[in-house]
Amino acid sequence: MKKNMYTRITIVLFIIGLMIAVQYNTIKQPAERDTRDIWAIREELAEEKQRHSTLLAEIRSLNEVVGRYEQSEKANLQSALYQTLNRLKLQAGLTEVTGPGVVLRVEPAPELVEMGYEIKEISPDLLTQLLNALFKNNAASVSIDGNRVIQTTAIRDINGKTTVNSVPLSAPPFEIYVGTSSFKEAQKMYNSLQASTFIDSFYLDNFNLIIEEPAEHLTIPAFDQPLTNDYLTEVKKGE
């Protein structure tokens, strides 16, 4: 009789334990509480909205391409293909670009040179930081000391030399060309660079960063090395 009682109490306690555990699991479900205020959520929404509009623009341009293909299916498919090819080349940075932009000049600070300071190589980290800031400000194309920056460009230190696309940078002064989509964008870029801390950061490395006034016509050279796309594979039709 007594044994029977214990078994039943054990079963009941087992059920209670299970229920408590499930309740506990359910309550702690959102492990991190969402503590953002309306403003933060709005900002995130704005970001997503921006992405949405970018995607829509992309869809529209692709639709245009489709339309062009369909129109010229019989007439001149070749020219449509060439147009697409040129557009892709432009996107990849394989063509020379002429347009509005800003020129940044990096030169050793003259007063420091006179005092006999040793001017070292510009650090790759600083250049990467600058590039990030440029692309954040909607730079369309950038070239550093004549080397076009593309998607696969590496800026790194090779045997003590700072290289872009594996080409060592020439000793300062050298120029960084920044192309933008419009003159207005170039002005915005100029202003935001002026307001940024880059001038100070460069001076810490004994360089002067001179930001020139936005120019209407700036020619940014093409990427002149073979593109390596070892890891790209062809997408099968219909995927």
Added chain:
Amino acid sequence: MWLPFLGLIFGLALGLLTNIQIPSIYENYLSIAVLAALDTLFGGIRAQLQQVYDDKVFVSGFFFNIILAAGLAFLGVYLGIDLYLAAIFAFGVRLFQNIAIIRRILLTKIDEKRHKRNKNSIE
């Protein structure tokens, strides 16, 4: 004696390790069910101490209380009355009463034991 605790620990472990979750709309029902279960459990312990424990009453009370509490909450949702508060109140009060009774019984038992020991030592 330790078998019931083993059951409790096993249940807790199973629930925590499998990470079962229920939809948050049923959270209320589960919390009431837990309360009802605890109430029945302490009621059972009290009954055992008062020597009026009955297996049938205990087991049927356990399931019936849980179902009743959840049903009351369910009804409350549809009637727009927070009936689950009634269940929480009833079970809460009974829980405290049962625990108070258990405490008193245990205290008297401890007192009696001490008396006996004192008597024995005097003799």
